[in-house]
Amino acid sequence: MSLALVHSRARAGVAAPPVRVEVHLSGGLPQTHIVGLPEAAVREARDRVRAAILCAQFEFPARRITVNLAPADLPKDGGRFDLPIALGILAASGQIPRDALAGHEFVGELGLTGELRGVDGVLPAALAAARAQRTLVVAPANGPEAALAREGRARTARTLLEVCAALGGQRELPVAETAQAEAALIPDLGDVRGQVQARRALEVAAAGNHHLLLVGSPGCGKTLLASRLPGLLPEASEAEALETAAIASISGRGLDPARWRQRPFRSPHHTASAVALVGGGAEPRPGEISLAHNGVLFLDELPEWDRRALEVLREPLESGTVSISRAARSAEFPARFQLVAAMNPCPCGWAGDSSGRCRCSADVIQRYRGRISSPLLDRIDLHVEVPRLPPRELRPDAVAGESSAQVRARVEKARIRQIARSGRLNAQLGQADTLQLCRLSDPDQELLERAIDRLRLSARSMQRILRVARTIADLADAPDIDTPHLTEALGYRRMDRADAR
Ligand SMILES: [Zn+2]
Structure with missing residues (x-):
């Protein structure tokens, strides 16, 4: 049995409750089931994750893949779980080291070519990840926002491949940088x-x-x-x-x-x-x-x-x-x-x-x-x-x-x-x-x-x-x-x- 666990964050009001992305590979017909996402979101996530994994020159496992997003009763909208799902599949199939995932949290949507796209609600996720003492990995578009959580150690990655290389110890991801503060536009x-x-x-x-x-x-x-x-x-x-x-x-x-x-x-x-x-x-x-x-x-x-x-x-x-x-x-x-x-x-x-x-x-x-x-x-x-x-x-x-x-x-x-x-x-x-x-x-x-x-x-x-x-x-x-x-x-x-x- 092959199992992997990846940490992520949902968006619920101004909070960012933790979400565990569990990926399980087993024998049987090659199929991907995603439990815990709304029906329409499942189909889209499955397509994007599959394309991104293949585009990054990894293998998409020809096995029965069950992805479980827990807990079940949280709102789980949009593509923010694409990256953790993809990493879970790669870890469960032994293509990236499983242990490296533990100290990290991941939030980001994947494009079909494997590039990471920004999502909303990143600041609450960054604040919560900092409290949990894990490193949050986000798209470059979300970097300045994630960096506002000063205690955090957020990092940015441009592609799925970059994340995998970092988890494999081949490179380091850049630390998310704060944006240059701009002068107030408040009229006098x-x-x-x-x-x-x-x-x-x-x-x-x-x-x-x-x-x-x-x-x-x-x-x-x-x-x-x-x-x-x-x-x-x-x-x-x-x-x-x-x-x-x-x-x-x-x-x-x-x-x-x-x-x-x-x-x-x-x-x-x-x-x-x-x-x-x-x-x-x-x-x-x-x-x-x-x-x-x-x-x-x-x-x-x-x-x-x-x-x-x-x-x-x-x-x-x-x-x-x-x-x-x-x-x-x-x-x-x-x-x-x-x-x-x-x-x-x-x-x-x-x-x-x-x-x-x-x-x-x-x-x-x-x-x-x-x-x-x-x-x-x-x-x-x-x-x-x-x-x-x-x-x-x-x-x-x-x-x-x-x-x-x-x-x-x-x-x-x-x-x-x-x-x-x-x-x-x-x-x-x-x-x-x-x-x-x-x-x-x-x-x-x-x-x-x-x-x-x-x-x-x-x-x-x-x-x-x-x-x-x-x-x-x-x-x-x-x-x-x-x-x-x-x-x-x-x-x-x-x-x-x-x-x-
Ligand atoms: Zn009048």
Whole structure:
């Protein structure tokens, strides 16, 4: 009896569970059975593996070949097991040394001529292989991604033949190299003219991790402003960046190993499906909200989005994760993103503009804003109006505002204060903590209650106002929340006020 065992990794959510590829050769009719792969995948894998083995000038054993991919209940999609299957067949038939396989893991698809092709989800596999203290072998296309697992010893091979030569001790495979880090492409706040109030709201949002809604006419600069938020946030830690990179790696949309340290800025179009936004599919893959993990999700034209897609956002906005259940599988993906939403003030876009172009009736405006459910609106801490700039502020000689680096310095200090106080950022404070840590003086408490009453705000809104006021006080390095902090925070609930009218 001839048996060989090869280690590989599956792709299941952001994890890479181990897969044992067992190959057994026995007498009987020459046939290849693959157990543990879906029917269609089996046929394709069999053809590729056979062609690659013959192309590498090895012999394809004329015996009964049984390949078992264990455990049975893991998702095993695509061609990632071609290389381990081929190596198993060669080892079981004595064409390469069996012992050499033990310290290795293999993930890669084979072309018909035996060349190794990249697959997705390599970063989670590389991290897991490093923990298991085995050397991961991948295609050159996956090398920079595998190299992100610093503790790992990933190596790359161009062909099946190269892998076999290395296992036979005739050559060494090159160590996977990290890609050259590329400069950040995050645009700078210093390029934005005017917009004092919106810039301030961005700073408060960055400091306390609050979600933000920008309301303004077309062309007033909402996208311009939103794209500046990642540059105001502190640099992501290596652990955070690896989490985000692992999600990109399994998304099927590719990970850019040269920019993996940068916080993501995702801006899906409003025609995107609910699956594209939150994730899904038969073998669930992460959506835009997970690709924005530890970064910024920008949703422009908020009222144009499918209402059902937006409703699904409520859970991740609270919990920072999204669970996807499908008939076949369920998965949970991280989705701790900062939301920046933008919308026009009315269907024509010009309500409130000094030009007086808007002809929308109050009713029409009300219906337009009603497309965004109040529970979603409630979860966005800061609402701010972005006016069209008067021409004098657009002149090239107009005074430029502060740069992203200047604002980021204040944001970092305010965040340090929050972490020292409660171990978390203000937007993440629970109900009990909010009441305890965001206390107001008696007159300010009365001021808040009167405002809530007049604007008909929900209890949830009140908590949000307190947390935002706390962040504003933190930016001012004030130990207690003062009246100016509270009134500024109240000013950021303007969509509630529009609703109440
Ligand atoms: Zn209008």
